[in-house]
Amino acid sequence: MTDLATPASPASPTGEAALGDEGAPAPATRKRRSLLDVTGPLLVFAAFLGAWNLLSYGLFPLLGLPDQKQFLLPPPHEVVRESFTQWEPQPNRGLAPLLSKLWISTQLAFVGLAIATGLGMVIGILMSQARWIERSSWPYLVALQSIPILAVAPLIGNVVNFDFGGKLIVTVVIALFPVVANTLFGIKSVDRSLHELFDLHGTSRWTRLIKLELPIAAPAIFEGFRISAGLAVIGAVVGDLTMGEGEGGIGQLIQVYRQRLRNPEMIGAIVLAALLGLAFFWAFGFLKRRAVGHWYDAERPR
Amino acid sequence: MTDLTTSTPAARAGSSDGSLVFDRVSMKFPDGTHALTNVSFGVGPGEFVTVVGPSGCGKSTLLRIASGLTEHTAGTVSVDRSGIGYVFQDATLLPFRSVQHNVELLAELHGVSPAERKRLAEEAIALVGLRGHEKQYPKQLSGGMRMRCSLARSLVLKPSVFLFDEPFGALDEITRERLNDELLRLFQHEGFCSLFITHSIYEAVFLSTRVLVMSQRPGRIIGDFRVPFPYPRPHDLRFEPAFAELSGQISHALRGAHE
Numbered sequence: 265m266t267d268l269a270t271p272a273s274p275a276s277p278t279g280e281a282a283l284g285d286e287g288a289p290a291p292a293t294r295k296r297r298s299l300l301d302v303t304g305p306l307l308v309f310a311a312f313l314g315a316w317n318l319l320s321y322g323l324f325p326l327l328g329l330p331d332q333k334q335f336l337l338p339p340p341h342e343v344v345r346e347s348f349t350q351w352e353p354q355p356n357r358g359l360a361p362l363l364s365k366l367w368i369s370t371q372l373a374f375v376g377l378a379i380a381t382g383l384g385m386v387i388g389i390l391m392s393q394a395r396w397i398e399r400s401s402w403p404y405l406v407a408l409q410s411i412p413i414l415a416v417a418p419l420i421g422n423v424v425n426f427d428f429g430g431k432l433i434v435t436v437v438i439a440l441f442p443v444v445a446n447t448l449f450g451i452k453s454v455d456r457s458l459h460e461l462f463d464l465h466g467t468s469r470w471t472r473l474i475k476l477e478l479p480i481a482a483p484a485i486f487e488g489f490r491i492s493a494g495l496a497v498i499g500a501v502v503g504d505l506t507m508g509e510g511e512g513g514i515g516q517l518i519q520v521y522r523q524r525l526r527n528p529e530m531i532g533a534i535v536l537a538a539l540l541g542l543a544f545f546w547a548f549g550f551l552k553r554r555a556v557g558h559w560y561d562a563e564r565p566r
Numbered sequence: 567m568t569d570l571t572t573s574t575p576a577a578r579a580g581s582s583d584g585s586l587v588f589d590r591v592s593m594k595f596p597d598g599t600h601a602l603t604n605v606s607f608g609v610g611p612g613e614f615v616t617v618v619g620p621s622g623c624g625k626s627t628l629l630r631i632a633s634g635l636t637e638h639t640a641g642t643v644s645v646d647r648s649g650i651g652y653v654f655q656d657a658t659l660l661p662f663r664s665v666q667h668n669v670e671l672l673a674e675l676h677g678v679s680p681a682e683r684k685r686l687a688e689e690a691i692a693l694v695g696l697r698g699h700e701k702q703y704p705k706q707l708s709g710g711m712r713m714r715c716s717l718a719r720s721l722v723l724k725p726s727v728f729l730f731d732e733p734f735g736a737l738d739e740i741t742r743e744r745l746n747d748e749l750l751r752l753f754q755h756e757g758f759c760s761l762f763i764t765h766s767i768y769e770a771v772f773l774s775t776r777v778l779v780m781s782q783r784p785g786r787i788i789g790d791f792r793v794p795f796p797y798p799r800p801h802d803l804r805f806e807p808a809f810a811e812l813s814g815q816i817s818h819a820l821r822g823a824h825e
Contacts, residue, residue: 455658457654457655457656457658458658458660460635460654460658461652461654461658462675463635464633464634464635464650464652465672465675465676467675471675475671475674475675476660479660479662480660480661480662482662556662558703559661559662559663559703559704559705560661560662
């Protein structure tokens with residue numbers, strides 16, 4: 265759980281051979297890879313389900329644990345039956361509350377992500393334009409990144425509130441760093457000779473930023489968006505877990521189910537939160553390909 | 567060969583007419599390395615001057631000083647910088663722009679109206695033989711085509727002085743020869759004067775009206791050869807005895823520079 269505040273390291277702007285990206289390989293390689301793209305995850309999923317079943321049926325007796333505790337780790341089919349096959353058998357049970365809470369979390373994550381991307385780009389651009397800004401703010405960004413958010417969340421709650429505002433700040437704090445880092449590294453990766461080309465024509469800083477630096481950095485920036493998108497979902501759930509006021513999202517539901525020992529539904533809620541994160545990640549990957557794929561993907565040597 | 571430092575009267579006349587004059591130019595880097603000492607020469611209108619020399623002798627520094635990218639530390643350089651075309655070692659195209667929009671770039675930076683720069687770019691693209699590739703992106707082009715695109719981009723501003731920093735060094739022999747032929751066609755057609763840097767003696771002789779040989783660092787001019795062949799120069803000029811003889815002389819001077 266402490267791990268929630270230490271998300272993946274920022275993508276390197278150029279080398280990132282990201283998941284789900286399309287290169288421009290020879291047709292044969294492409295076919296082989298797409299087959300692997302489907303079967304690989306399916307195999308892992310099957311292995312995962314197998315291990316899960318083994319744990320919930322086999323391991324408890326094997327370890328001599330009391331049978332009564334088996335309900336703590338229900339097998340997969342029970343999770344699916346309890347969480348996803350019934351609409352709303354009782355208040356706060358079944359698929360209906362899960363989906364409505366998921367929608368609330370989606371909104372929170374989306375607003376948080378929008379702020380994090382906007383703010384992150386501005387910070388990254390400022391840092392790229394002056395060495396002293398970069399030097400003097402970098403340690404604080406790293407610190408922001410390494411402080412466990414669970415420890416800071418109560419403080420944020422005290423100062424702001426434990427409602428939407430507080431949760432939003434938690435989300436932004438978690439999602440900010442990759443956008444800043446990727447914007448900065450993307451802009452700094454611009455070739456020196458390209459800068460010289462612009463030097464020769466006495467280009468203003470603003471023109472250089474718009475016509476050279478931002479477009480070159482775009483693939484890296486989109487990669488940052490994608491990582492931040494996954495983190496924003498984590499942020500929204502963490503916000504729910506640490507701040508109880510206002511209308512909660514999927515995180516709140518996870519807590520309710522935990523308190524009531526309704527483990528099948530709790531696991532169902534976790535699965536949905538994970539799927540939301542994946543959906544955000546994929547959506548931004550798609551966006552990246554649409555935005556820069558026509559010139560960038562073709563360029564990546566494979 | 568004996569006439570090391572004098573420049574032509576035309577070059578002395580000044581820079582407004584599209585010429586470039588170096589007068590006792592020296593360059594010392596902040597770390598104390600001498601890149602150039604006392605370099606004097608001129609490139610007059612209609613001249614194509616090529617500098618050859620050992621690696622690291624300051625040839626590129628010479629170009630950077632001419633363009634204003636680097637400040638020299640002594641002497642004077644006169645050139646009209648508003649009319650300079652600079653072709654880098656690599657094509658330095660913007661990867662996110664199509665050929666058409668890459669060629670328009672410099673005109674765009676100089677505030678030329680969209681309609682006008684579109685027309686200028688189309689003209690330049692036709693001149694370098696890239697018609698039909700306007701919509702392609704740099705990564706879809708071969709090395710030679712990228713270099714053509716880079717040339718077209720500089721041609722758009724109709725520069726009176728062209729600086730070339732080993733532009734064809736990374737290309738294969740055949741592509742390089744073809745681009746040499748086309749560069750000469752452009753040189754005659756557009757009437758710019760050129761300062762060209764290369765490692766290849768044959769390229770230097772084929773292109774130039776004059777070849778300068780530089781010594782090892784700190785760079786000085788230690789050889790000055792007039793190339794007598796008239797333009798247009800046929801492709802097969804490269805196999806003439808006179809061509810070989812001149813190349814041999816330059817090679818000899820260059821070997822001296824290495825010692």
